[in-house]
Amino acid sequence: MLKKLENAEQKWGGANKLIDQWLSSRRNLLVNYFQVAGLPPYDSDEKSLPPFENVKTFCNLLVDYVSEGHFEVYDQVVTACEKQGESGQTLARELLPKISSSTDFVLDFSDKYTSASSDNILLELDDDLSRLGSSIENRFAYEDELLEVLHEYYS
Template sequence: MLENCKSAQERWGGVHTLIDRWLEQRRELLVGFLELKETCDAELEKVEKPSIDGFSQLLMDYISAGHFEIYPQLAEEARAFDDDQALTIAEKLLERLELSTQMVLEFDTEYATTVKCEQYMHRLPAWVDRLAKGLTERFALEDQLIARLHAAHTPPAPAAAARPSV
């Protein structure tokens, strides 16, 4: 049994590192989002295509990492632990995540070129509000996914040694 635990830790410990990197990407995405929102709120005319492109790239990188790295790895972990209930929950969560993925792709398409960016600049504040709501929901769903598919299979941290009473 101890050997199984050790091999599971070796096998899935890398998932934790992958998740940590992804959550750091999330933090960077939020910083980029806030910068875009502040500029948009202060003076829409000052929003430039490179700032939209930079934010959009962070957004696409984050979404891609989730779909192509994190979610499959979490599902593989659940399968390795024969956690069919977690896989069923994950399927439902992934369906809901797909809605915000579509929203992100629409945003990226709408501001993809300089001409489109100029044409749709007046809609940017509405997009920022829509993205705020969509990303808030997405992050909550992803946190549920991590909790159910990864944290549930992570062995508890060793309890601290009891201190002798004085």
């Protein structure tokens, strides 16, 4: 996922402030995901659960990222798609529901870990992070298609 982000930053970075901000938010989210999941380069010899507060912080970043897309970025993307004609409109209509389906998963994940009354919930974290990773990776792929439209519009 980080390699794909680096490719996106190289391809679209610097074209527009909104795109740069969105990619920066994605980077921050991914770094925190890797830290919480204990993935390289944040893995350690000691296999232990992350602190519960780190998981809650990650959940906040996750919700912030999703909210930024839905309430700041997607509207501008849809406008750009509309100005590019029928093909752009069709793309937006196809991609936004796919992105929204991952939003439900993200919110469920966040609710589960931020509303938990005990850190025993962390025993389920590995499996949940694995499913979340797949979901956000798919989301990023759909968002990248939207970023391409934004990039073309602002270039």
